[in-house]
Amino acid sequence: MKEIIKYFGVDHQRRKFAEENLELQEAIIDYQNACSRMEGMTPDYADKYLLGYRMHLIEEMADNFVLLGEFMKYFCITSKDIEKIAKYKIARTHRKIETEKRKEEIRNLTREGWEQNARIKEESRSKEDSEESLPNS
Numbered sequence: 001m002k003e004i005i006k007y008f009g010v011d012h013q014r015r016k017f018a019e020e021n022l023e024l025q026e027a028i029i030d031y032q033n034a035c036s037r038m039e040g041m042t043p044d045y046a047d048k049y050l051l052g053y054r055m056h057l058i059e060e061m062a063d064n065f066v067l068l069g070e071f072m073k074y075f076c077i078t079s080k081d082i083e084k085i086a087k088y089k090i091a092r093t094h095r096k097i098e099t100e101k102r103k104e105e106i107r108n109l110t111r112e113g114w115e116q117n118a119r120i121k122e123e124s125r126s127k128e129d130s131e132e133s134l135p136n137s
Contacts, residue, residue, distance in 0.1 A: 001069050001073045002070070002074055004070055005071070005073070005074045006074075010074065013067060013070055016067060017064070017067040017071070020060065020063040023060050023063070024061060024063070024064050026060075027053075027056050027059075027060040027061075028057065030053055030056065030057075031050075031053045031054065031056075031057045034049065034050055034053040
């Protein structure tokens with residue numbers, strides 16, 4: 001793979017990688033759109049319907065994979081180098097998700113508390129209003 005990037009040049013392959021990355025994004029969008037149009041299809045028809053979209057998605061992933069491999073070889077970056085950073089980033093994302101979930105739980109509890117407090121105040125006002133309307137003995 002190193003000979004490919006040497007032959008075409010780093011700048012050419014960088015532009016090619018950007019182009020292939022855009023094509024991958026488009027294939028992902030096409031696949032998502034195809035999945036959203038499957039409602040009401042029989043499973044057999046849905047599988048056949050998605051096959052072309054799936055194959056296109058795999059092809060674009062392969063193009064990106066090949067180019068990424070070229071850059072890894074050219075810049076002497078190993079899979080272990082990538083995996084180490086990827087594991088860190090995945091763990092960081094999981095921590096972020098957990099933090100967001102806790103924040104949402106707190107927001108929901110706070111919202112429920114406000115709503116409950118508003119109901120109590122409303123009930124209190126209603127009770128006071130009804131007591132005021134009673135004749136004094």
